[in-house]
Amino acid sequence: MTAAFPPGGTDLAELPTPALLVDRPRMEANLTAMAAALDAAGVALRPHFKTSKCLAVARRQLAHGAIGFTCATPAEVTLLQDAGVADVLWAHQPVGPAKVAFAVGALARGGLTVALDSVEAAAPLARAAEAAGVAVPFVLEVDTGLHRAGVDPDRAVPTAAALAALPALELRGVLTHEGHLAAHGPDRAGLEAAGDLAGRTLVQVAEALRAAGHACPLVSVGSTPGATSAPFAAGVTEARPGTYVYFDANQVGLGSARIEQCAQTVLTRVVSAQRPGTVIVDAGIKAMSSDSIATAGTLGIVCDAAGGPLDGVEFTGGNEEHGYLTGPGTSGLRVGDLLRIVPNHACGTTNMWSALHFVAGDRAVERSPIEARH
Structure with a gap:
């Protein structure tokens, strides 16, 4: 059942991560x-x-x-x-x-x-x-x-x-x-x-x-x-x-869309930063599409909490509940940082989730079920 948040919505920082968002x-x-x-x-x-x-x-x-x-x-x-x-x-x-x-x-x-x-x-x-x-x-x-x-x-x-x-x-x-x-x-x-x-x-x-x-x-x-x-x-x-x-990272790579048109993202947080050049987030392959033939080349485009792409950070792999972000840009990330990932494949990502959060700006305004999943 579709559920509305309080008037004015809920700050994205208050949502449990990972979470599926639709702008x-x-x-x-x-x-x-x-x-x-x-x-x-x-x-x-x-x-x-x-x-x-x-x-x-x-x-x-x-x-x-x-x-x-x-x-x-x-x-x-x-x-x-x-x-x-x-x-x-x-x-x-x-x-x-x-x-x-x-x-x-x-x-x-x-x-x-x-x-x-x-x-x-x-x-x-x-x-x-x-x-x-x-x-x-x-x-x-x-x-x-x-x-x-x-x-x-x-x-x-x-x-x-x-x-x-x-x-x-x-x-x-x-x-x-x-x-x-x-x-x-x-x-x-x-x-x-x-x-x-x-x-x-x-x-x-x-x-x-x-x-x-x-x-x-x-x-x-x-x-x-x-x-x-x-x-x-x-x-x-x-x-x-x-x-x-929604569009997705694949469609950006194909020239079908610009990154600012991508409506679906996965909200995630940095949970570990033990090794230089790599940080771990709480969105793994169970939160993303691991489509091996994706033209995006990665699990998705890494963005900041406002949806702007981060330079020098790539989502190169993951386990079930852990995602590996690599590259020189990870030096600026800290445990607890909130990020958004534009998935490589929107359709496959959808099938991993039971609900999505509609957002406007930095506020979640409604939660709707995803049904008919495998």
Whole structure:
């Protein structure tokens, strides 16, 4: 349950550490900017819920014009359906008896679309849905370069034909996740070009499906690094960015955001300074994302209590409850000093916490639960 602090809020120095913070003004600015950019392009916004897993954040995204949400897990789908969200896209293959049974039940509630990329994944769901008398709206997932899930573009038409032969399935369109853009690192021009290509490739697949007689109203791209390129390919109808709500150190490294746009931080204190060049904080890997493929190169960007980056200090590693800050800048840190860390990966960090504190300036003003965690 969301809980308010006393009038005027609580000084951050009074919070137990570590604590997960979300700067409310920064978050609101991020929501406003993304909504405005996509609205100007005539592209619908369907944020990925996995970044926040917080209904208080989701309500703000809806207030900024989101048409619904993207989910990764059954728990996320359930949380949003229970909250009355009428349009949910489950962008993960519902494979296995438990997920098939869940999908049928969630589809019966209405407003759910699933992602599929093969007959092997779709057939058990189609049979179960037919037996239950439930329709299965689905999007065909297309691989535009990530090489994770998704059918190759040149296999989309025959795959759609094979899926159309199964009972209960109703094709709504095509979907891709252009996660491969992160491989371009700080080469923003290369990243933008790759995002544009992903968008155009997906549009071409949609056009081929229509030419083959399939309805394909939905053309959905999705990533925060690609949010300035892929959605603007002519013919894309919706975008599914997630991390944009908070941004993180990875997005700073990719040029998708500036440090002053990062809304999520982990509040921590220095708890030991026994060795020159290293201090220990009370935020370890259980408080952060230890994403080993993060482009940030560290566990996060170390900032002072006001959120300003500290020169010469890096978050280079951690144990479960201890974080190791290294570098010449650590000489100025003392036991008890309050710091804030911009995580390398906001989504992974969120999943480590059961609640977040909304802050404004140096005051915590509200506490909200994070739910549907693994």
